[in-house]
Amino acid sequence: MITIQGFAKLCGCNTQTLRYYDRIGLLAPAxxxxWTGYRYYEEEQAMLFVKIKNLQMADFSIGEIKTLLNEDEDHLMAAFDRKIEEQKQKLEQMENIRKSYLDEAMNMQRMVNTIIDFVEGRMSSPELWQEFGLDQEKDTEISARVHELLAEWMEQCKNAGADMAQYMDTMQEMVEKLKNGTLDEEQRKMLLSDEDDLEKDIPEGAEKIFARDGWTHVSDWIGEIPAPEKGKESFFLFSVPRDSLIVDPGFPTLMLAVMGARYNTQEGGMTCKVGLSKDGLNHFSLLQK
Known part of the structure; x- marks a missing residue:
């Protein structure tokens, strides 16, 4: 027999390692x-140590090592072969992750740039903020809500497989065409609903709880909108003239940001839709379901 210190030198390890192996049930002293508590090993146990050390280095779990300690060399080699295959699969998965990383990073950058471009290009319009009686520089909570809404919206579109940058460019092009009168009817319906179609996708049984007609600016009455009932979805419906500022693609987002910040809505959900009015006047309805 040999002392624990001598056995540690034989195995090329320290005594703490041997005590650890004993504690977890892998290699107990002979x-x-x-009386003294001294530990003694048989020299032959060094072969068991070699097996344990190499199985650990090969990423076998303690439970797997305990099972393999009693197996012959053929079973041990077969276990190594299986572990090699597992590591090959992990390596292949790592390669795939590495390849997809750049694509995902580039797509995320495009999404971030799209949000920034939209906010700076459309949501920074002083006229749009003035429509709500707001100051973009001072109403930081509203600005934060705008970014949050756009991020959520883009995530939904991303999950649906939509190309957000292309979509935003298309929307902007249609708005410009609408303003200069070159938008065809099919494109117009993609951008704006007719007044009669505004409620087409509203759930049956939704109740109109607030309405205003013939107004000039949203700021004239937005403070009168009642707080949404908890758990109910709100539908903000606008029908306006063709040349109204409200046809701007940024308007629905800002409207939802204002309402979300004002009432801190967390449940139920909100939708804002804009359509063309028949009489050339401004109309608004709030429905809840």
Missing amino acids: KVDQ
């Missing part, structure tokens, strides 16, 4: 002196 003898422990009942």
